Amino acid sequence: MMGSSHAASGALAGAGAAALLAPAVSDGGLFDLAAGVLVGAGAALLPDLDHPQSTATRSQGPLTRLAHAGVARASRAVFLRTRTGADLGGHDRDGVHRHLSHTPLVALAVGAAVAVSGLWWPLLAAVLWFTVSLGLRGLGQCLGRGETRRTLRSWPAVSALAAGTAALLVWGGVSAPFTGVLVAAGMVVHVLGDALTRAGVPLLWPVVHRGRRWWMVRAPLTFATGDGWQERAVRWACLAGTVPVALLTLAA
Ligand SMILES: [Zn+2]
Structure with missing residues (x-):
């Protein structure tokens, strides 16, 4: 999917995490909700760091x-080290795009690393700054119009806005x-x-399925990445869903 669609789904997941986790690791207040949506x-743009032209790769x-x-x-x-004889590779056949960074296991590992390393506040601030800057770019691609859109495409403006938000x-x-x-949720x-x-993703890695460790899982109904109606529908459903979830978090 496109970066804007991923950002919209990540905003919904983050708002959901803030709603579900209050008060275990989050107090569900305004700051946690803002972090949920933006982080x-x-x-949700991080896995595409494996693509040379992605928003994440070009961001800094x-x-x-x-x-x-x-x-x-x-x-x-x-x-190369973990493929079986039957593995041909997925999206690009060379084991890069839509491979390691597109596995749930790596998502959980990165989330765990952030949870631990973030206990030192400067590192936490850096993680918040980087993810918020990506979140602003991604959501700006969905929602921004005119001047707002131009601002959210400008590196100094986004970086400064993200720095202020991370500090808050x-x-x-x-x-x-x-x-x-x-x-991890994003x-x-x-x-x-x-x-x-x-193209699918290696959802099951490292479990071997039908002789393949890099079995590319895809939904029964799929669509091509791009601005087609299916992807737009997913994007707007996620954005629309974020609003009631956010209100639920604040009411909790
Ligand atoms: Zn991707």
């Missing part, structure tokens, strides 16, 4: 291009474990979203 939306210039190179290299290495979220007490849950809904498209 969820941003984390050389820094995120370096991250892309690392993700691509790790993905290919893991694919840290000040508001958004916790590291809650941020870890949001990152990445998992990305994978599920891509399972709605024809």
Whole structure:
């Protein structure tokens, strides 16, 4: 799916996480809800760091291009080491795009790493800043019009807005474990979203299914990635669903 659709699904998942987890690791207040929507939306763009032209890869210039190179290299290495004789590779056949970063297991591992490393507040602030900046870009592609859209495409404007938001979220007490849950939830809904498209995703990895460890799972009804009516319907359903979930969180 496109970045805007992934961001919309991540916003819904993040708002849902804030509603469900209050008060276990989140107090369900305004700061947690804002983190839910923005971090969820941003984390839902992270798996596409394995693609050279994705919003995540282009978001912070050389820094995120370096991250892309690392993700691509790790993905290919893991694919080559773990493939069975029947595995042909999925989307691009070389074990990079829609491979390692598109597995639920890696989403959970990244979420756990954020939950632990985020206990040191500067690291938590950095994670919040990066994911919020991605969330603003992704949601800006869905909702922004005119000047707002231009602002949310501008690197200095988005980075500064994300820095201010991250500082507020840290000040508001958004916790590291809650941020870890949001990152994992955003990445998992990305994978599920891509399972709605024809190329599929390795949802089961590392479990071997029908002789393949990189079995590409796709929904019974799929559509092509792009701005077709099916993907637009998913995007707007997610955005519309975020509103009642957010209200539910605030009322809890
Ligand atoms: Zn993807």
